[in-house]
Amino acid sequence: MTLTELRYIVAVARERHFGRAAEACFVSQPTLSVAIKKLEEELEVKIFERGGSEVSITPLGEDIVRQAQSVIEQANAIKEIAKRGKDPLAGPLRLGIIYTIGPYLLPELVRHSIEHYPQMPLILQEHFTVKLLEMLRTGELDCAIMAEPFPDTGLAIAPLYDEPFVVAAPAGHPFAQREQISAAELKSETMLLLGTGHCFRDHVLEVCPEFARFSSDAEGIRKSFEGSSLETIKHMVASGMGVTVVPALSVPKEPQAHLRFVPFEPPVPSRRVVLAWRRSFTRYEAIAALRNAIYACSLPDITRLS
Structure with a gap:
């Protein structure tokens, strides 16, 4: 599990669309889709329900995305703390x-x-x-x-x-x-x-x-x-x-x-x-x-x- 993968699932949860999420993350859609599938396989859970153009989050996926947001925020906080030491x-x-x-x-x-x-x-x-x-x-x-x-x-x-x-x-x-x-x-x-x-x-x-x-x-x-x-x-x-x-x-x-x-x-x-x-x-x-x-x-x- 990587921070990049967590950012991907947060983006998909926000956009409710793999293509727009990929654009927001500045990667290709296949790259984002493969990374999310890899994370789902690692966790052995389904985070998103894929159906046509609509993407929905599973109930368990909601909890995972919420925790991913918290982890990303805490990771950013580490960078901010380091910056504060300088300016x-x-x-x-x-x-x-x-x-x-x-x-x-x-x-x-x-x-x-x-x-x-x-x-x-x-x-x-x-x-x-x-x-x-x-x-x-x-x-x-x-x-x-x-x-x-x-x-x-x-x-x-x-x-x-x-x-x-x-x-x-x-x-x-x-x-x-x-x-x-x-x-x-x-x-x-x-x-x-x-x-x-x-x-x-x-x-x-x-x-x-x-x-x-x-x-x-x-x-x-x-x-x-x-x-x-x-x-x-x-x-x-x-x-x-x-x-x-x-x-x-x-x-x-x-x-x-x-x-x-x-x-x-x-x-x-x-x-x-x-x-x-x-x-x-x-x-x-x-x-x-x-x-x-x-x-x-x-x-x-x-x-x-x-």
């Missing part, structure tokens, strides 16, 4: 980040990271929260910047900041002349929402639960539209299609010709942004350096957390 910050840091934070935090974060920790380049991965949690669990990511709440996965969590929400409205909308807006006033508006899978969509629905009811006769709601990104939704708002709610960091620094951003009345809805990593991750100094780089960003209108 704790040496080597890339694989950082995940959700779509509604990445475009607004990363430009300044990457600049600070390059300036202060050039020996620790950031390998970045934008995705939904659910996918980032899976990638943390499988060791594909070292850490991730996400917004609470998310399922308790036994990760180490460090709070970064609380970010208030802001209403975005077309320049010609009555809201555009207001100093503040209450959440209740949004009930009668045409609301533009992010599509399913974005955690920020859920945050907006917490502010205005009425928008979770998509039936045409829902009281206080005319209709709603969905967008693929906050920037797309802002363009839709600017064109007069409705209003939306956005996080404070996404508000442009320069005034927008066709778009206005108006604060909420107290209590102001917000989200808590955190940094999460596996408890077994040994590069503590790298996590601390990343947090320092985040806190070095300007982050206007947010509340930093220690």
Whole structure:
């Protein structure tokens, strides 16, 4: 049994496909298939059920894959411990980040990271929260910047900041002349929402639960539209299609010709942004350096957390 074989079975379990797993491991499919068959023969168990294009894991295989992930993680930890002896910050840091934070935090974060920790380049991965949690669990990511709440996965969590929400409205909308807006006033508006899978969509629905009811006769709601990104939704708002709610960091620094951003009345809805990593991750100094780089960003209108 080798670490390479264990990596192969973890890849197949993740991809549910031998071809994609081989690509992810940078080997040919026959090489990967032969290695897995050899491991199954050595263990005298069947790890995968092969049927057409579908690959499923046997119940015993689930336990083996879970243990293989742990072994691979521990093997990587040995390398990380050795690196720490030379330079704790040496080597890339694989950082995940959700779509509604990445475009607004990363430009300044990457600049600070390059300036202060050039020996620790950031390998970045934008995705939904659910996918980032899976990638943390499988060791594909070292850490991730996400917004609470998310399922308790036994990760180490460090709070970064609380970010208030802001209403975005077309320049010609009555809201555009207001100093503040209450959440209740949004009930009668045409609301533009992010599509399913974005955690920020859920945050907006917490502010205005009425928008979770998509039936045409829902009281206080005319209709709603969905967008693929906050920037797309802002363009839709600017064109007069409705209003939306956005996080404070996404508000442009320069005034927008066709778009206005108006604060909420107290209590102001917000989200808590955190940094999460596996408890077994040994590069503590790298996590601390990343947090320092985040806190070095300007982050206007947010509340930093220690």
